[in-house]
Amino acid sequence: MRGVVKFERGSGFVEVRDIDERPPGPGQVKVEVRAAGICGSDLHIYHDTINYNIRTPVVMGHEFSGVVVDKGVGVSDDIVVGDRVTGEPSIYICGHCDFCLSGHYNMCPTRQVMGYYHDGCFAPYVNATFVHKLPDTVTFEAGAVTELLACCVHSVIEQCGVTAGDVVAIIGPGPVGLFSALVAMAEGGTVVLCGTSRDRERLAFAERELGIGHTIDVQTVDAVQRLQELSGGYGADVVIECAGAAPAIDLALEGVRKRGKVSLMGLPGKRVEVDFEKIAYKELVVSGGIGQRRTAWERSLKLMASGVIDNEKLISHQLTLGEWELGFQMMERQEGLKLLLRPDA
Ligand SMILES: [Zn+2]
Ligand SMILES: [Zn+2]
Numbered sequence: 001m002r003g004v005v006k007f008e009r010g011s012g013f014v015e016v017r018d019i020d021e022r023p024p025g026p027g028q029v030k031v032e033v034r035a036a037g038i039c040g041s042d043l044h045i046y047h048d049t050i051n052y053n054i055r056t057p058v059v060m061g062h063e064f065s066g067v068v069v070d071k072g073v074g075v076s077d078d079i080v081v082g083d084r085v086t087g088e089p090s091i092y093i094c095g096h097c098d099f100c101l102s103g104h105y106n107m108c109p110t111r112q113v114m115g116y117y118h119d120g121c122f123a124p125y126v127n128a129t130f131v132h133k134l135p136d137t138v139t140f141e142a143g144a145v146t147e148l149l150a151c152c153v154h155s156v157i158e159q160c161g162v163t164a165g166d167v168v169a170i171i172g173p174g175p176v177g178l179f180s181a182l183v184a185m186a187e188g189g190t191v192v193l194c195g196t197s198r199d200r201e202r203l204a205f206a207e208r209e210l211g212i213g214h215t216i217d218v219q220t221v222d223a224v225q226r227l228q229e230l231s232g233g234y235g236a237d238v239v240i241e242c243a244g245a246a247p248a249i250d251l252a253l254e255g256v257r258k259r260g261k262v263s264l265m266g267l268p269g270k271r272v273e274v275d276f277e278k279i280a281y282k283e284l285v286v287s288g289g290i291g292q293r294r295t296a297w298e299r300s301l302k303l304m305a306s307g308v309i310d311n312e313k314l315i316s317h318q319l320t321l322g323e324w325e326l327g328f329q330m331m332e333r334q335e336g337l338k339l340l341l342r343p344d345a
Contacts, residue, residue, distance in 0.1 A: 164188025
């Protein structure tokens with residue numbers, strides 16, 4: 001079969017190659033991939049600017065949905081051949097460190113992830129360890145985006161505890177920012193979505209299609225002042241930073257109220273200089289979010305099944321595997337929203 005392979009460390013070194021189709025290992029299921037999401041972190045892997053355990057050559061891709069076609073030894077009877085599933089990127093976790101035992105296995109020091117260390121889903125088949133059945137009402141397209149939604153559920157709900165009535169500023173209207181906005185709205189937060197003039201189309205889309213009440217073009221509007229106006233002069237209760245750029249992190253620290261919460265989801269991919277002492281002066285609670293835990297997967301699937309969050313609204317393009325480069329370039333140019341690869345197309 002053919003897959004999109006990162007074949008060497010460094011910037012670039014990605015191409016479609018012939019790869020071996022392998023049987024599922026112990027505890028794994030083999031999934032025929034129906035849809036796979038291109039993630040911002042795939043660009044970081046492409047450019048080799050990600051600080052995570054990578055082994056080359058590796059088939060890229062960690063967001064997928066598909067149909068179970070084979071089971072390795074030791075897989076629970078709950079999963080059978082023919083099941084429609086999505087799956088977690090984690091292929092291996094140790095199972096006995098503090099993090100694994102407390103359910104925070106996204107922090108397991110020996111965690112190995114598909115698309116980074118093990119072959120991922122930009123291929124017709126992928127072997128996965130942790131799969132979840134898709135609710136009947138959820139399409140393969142929507143299912144392929146569960147991983148991204150679960151990241152946002154983890155950061156917005158589990159890490160930040162957004163509550164009804166909170167003014168939640170979300171910086172960066174890309175797919176992570178938009179899904180975070182949907183999660184914050186589902187929790188009863190009032191979302192203020194911030195972007196640059198370059199994001200004008202995305203901000204308009206967010207107002208028009210997602211019902212996000214407030215958007216700010218930070219290049220034409222004083223965002224800190226606007227956040228204060230919307231929060232009785234205090235600033236946002238919670239800020240979710242999804243842009244991964246120094247000015248965006250500074251805006252987060254400035255736009256949040258004293259004793260407010262900031263969660264960092266964006267990855268600058270390098271050291272950046274920000275006004276760190278604001279964390280002390282304002283007694284901020286700052287958290288990060290990377291990946292997800294099982295609880296976030298379960299909640300995401302419920303939000304999708306009940307229709308509270310419709311992932312398909314954010315899917316803008318579906319491309320064939322051979323068009324991966326076009327997809328990566330579109331992501332880089334911030335064109336479209338969530339892009340899917342279809343190995344079966
Ligand atoms: Zn991802
Ligand atoms: Zn562990």
